[in-house]
Amino acid sequence: LYGIQQATMGNIFNVLCGNKDQVVETHKDSEPTQPKRQKVVNNEDETYSTSAEQKFVTNAVREARQDANHYSEKRSNCMQQSQEAYTNGDKAKAKRLSNEGKKWGKQMEDANARAARLILEPQNIFKTGCIDLHGLFVQEAIEASNDFLNYWSDNKKNRDHVVIITGAGHHSHKKGVPLIRPKIEEILRHRKLDYEPINGNGAFYIKLQLRQ
Secondary structure: OHHHHHOOHHHHHHHHHOOOOOOOOOOHHHOOOOOOOOOEEEEOOEEEEOOOOOOOOOHHHHHHHHHHHHHHHHHHHHHHHHHHHHHOOOHHHHHHHHHHHHHHHHHHHHHHHHHHHHHHHHHOHHHHOEEEOOOOOHHHHHHHHHHHHHHHHHOHHHOOEEEEEOOOOOOOOOOOOOOHHHHHHHHHHHOOEEEEEEOOOOEEEEEEEEOO
């Protein structure tokens, strides 16, 4: 476990999701360099950014999020114009714009769902026992983590622990305040699972047995 705690976020997925008994030693002269910040996209008050530590946030994921952001702007414009039309007494126009806004909203949801799927599917979380939540929005991360924990709670004879990588909140739009991590910890507490933070509070090492 000491080796796991010392692993960098850039390699922790490979360490923990390969051989669960593998231990990595790090040295002072091998400290990771600060990853370069990439473009940040806002959508529905959520923010994600890509860096070297977000290995599953691919170009396809970025494109899906950008599509969702575009559809969100379209929806907002329609809803604003709908409200203005209603205020001016043009209820027919207001209704038309409202329906158009709902269509853009559906496309936004579909694009975000595509992004989440592109992040999660390559991870083989039901084989590796590890899930990396980088690039997911809060609700996406909650749903994915619950599905992950439900599966391994039913299949714990195959392994004694799992790992959830949340990140430490460095890419949060709230200036470094983690959004996903406290939500996942709340889930773990509610499920009465034994767990401990690892990798500088960027991940949770979770024992599948319930606390006594």
